[in-house]
Structures are given as C-alpha cells and as structure tokens.
Amino acid sequence: MNARKLFERRQTFRSGLxxxxxxxxxxxDAERPHGLKYRLVYIRDQQRxxxxxxxxxKGDHKHLGGREEPYTFVSVRTLLDDFWADVRSLTxx
Numbered sequence: 001m002n003a004r005k006l007f008e009r010r011q012t013f014r015s016g017l018x019x020x021x022x023x024x025x026x027x028x029d030a031e032r033p034h035g036l037k038y039r040l041v042y043i044r045d046q047q048r049x050x051x052x053x054x055x056x057x058k059g060d061h062k063h064l065g066g067r068e069e070p071y072t073f074v075s076v077r078t079l080l081d082d083f084w085a086d087v088r089s090l091t092x093x
Contacts, residue, residue, distance in 0.1 A: 002026065003037060007076075014091045016044030020083070022076060031059055034073050040083045042091075050086045052079065064090065 003023040011018050020040040028035035032054055042050040051063035052071060062071040064086060073079060 006036075013042065013087065014044070016042055016049065016091070018042050018087070020080075022079075031056060036073075036076070038079065040079070042083075042087045044091075049090055050083065052083050062086070 003025050005021065006024050007020065007022040009018070009020045018041070020038075022036055022038040025032060025035050025037055036054075038052065038054060040050075040052040041048055048063055049065065052061075053063075054060045054073070060071045060073045061068055062082075071082075
C-alpha cells in the first residue's frame, strides 16, 4: 500500500509562495511515529524562508531562514498553526 495524500495546498502569500503537502503513510515507524509524511514551505525570491518537514533520516524538523532545528509533532492542526505562526512572524515587517 502506498502513501495517501491527505492535504495539498499551493497559494501566494506576501509576494511569496506557500506549498503544503501531507501524506498518510501505510504504517508508522520509528522516524514517523505519527504515520505522516509532510512538507510545508514558504518561498520568497527563490529562497526558503520557512520550511517544516520530516524527511527520512532527519525526523520532524523546521527551517527558519538559514537555521534548522528539531520540531515536536503534536497534531496536524498544531503543525499547520505553528507553520503559519512562523511564516507570519518572519514576514511581518
């Protein structure tokens, strides 16, 4: 069984681009105990400003500007709320 796409959105936001995709995996594993794979990113001027993902080998983490730091996944709703909070905080000038 393959991963099933649960959510996908692409939109412009404050002269940049938001892309969000969340998949339900066939089963949870040690790296993704919540059973989800996700990629949320805000790109402006061809640069990643904010990114949340859980690529294999790194687990849940986020990118803020040039920094990468761990992220504690709680729920999809919290993931989306945290992502948008970071996008807004880094774009409010």
